[in-house]
Every structure is written in C-alpha cells, then in structure tokens.
Amino acid sequence: MARNPRQTTGQRAYLAGASAEQAVLRAYAARGMIVEAQRWRGAGGEIDLILRAGAQLVFVEVKHSQTHAQAASHLSHAQQTRIYRAAEAFLAEHPELHHCDMRFDAALVDGQGQIEILENAFGLG
Known part of the structure; x- marks a missing residue:
C-alpha cells in the first residue's frame, strides 16, 4: 500500500526537527549546560529544551528550515507567549529553580x- 504523501512529509519534518533539537542540545552541552528537560509539555504549552548552567536557566525554542532567516520567521508573538506560559508552568512544578x-x-x-x-x-532574561 502506498503511503499518504502528507504522512511522509509530516514524518520527514518531525524527524528533521528532532535531529535539529539533538544538534542544538549538543551545542549547548559543549557550552557546559546540562539538560533539565527536553520537549517538556505542560499546561502552558511545550518547550523544546530547558537547560541550566549554575544559576542560569535557559528555555530554548528550536526552529529548523532551509535558511536561518526562514527559521526565524517561524517565531511568532503568539508562540513566544505560549513559551512564556509554559516556562511559568515548568517553574511551578520545579520551585527549586525559582532562584x-x-x-x-x-x-x-x-x-x-x-x-x-x-x-x-524574546527580549527577556
């Protein structure tokens, strides 16, 4: 049976995104950051990567596209708001990281x- 072209395209996009996240994770690890969570999902939404180095917590949105400019164009204000809300939900679950x-x-x-x-x-931090 032939595959649905949309499923195949969706699978490729999912795998490309997952591969991009792993590459970004390695780049942050090379900077000495440790993973607090990956693809964390909470009431506010999903955060691709949550990393920490000492007393600094970094919430990372990973975008993959043909060019960096195209990837950046996929960061909408609404998405930034969802990421902020998700970060608040993450911190509510992890009070030890409030500092x-x-x-x-x-x-x-x-x-x-x-x-x-x-x-x-996103202009905060």
Missing part, C-alpha cells in the same frame, strides 16, 4: 545543519 536567572533563546538550524543561537531572543 535561577532566566533566558529565552531561539536556536535556528538551517538545511545544512548549521546552528545559530540567538540568546535572549
């Missing part, structure tokens, strides 16, 4: 797998 400084990054991955990390991309 941490917070930052919201965007990690852009292009079609060649090159990563551009935009620290404090």
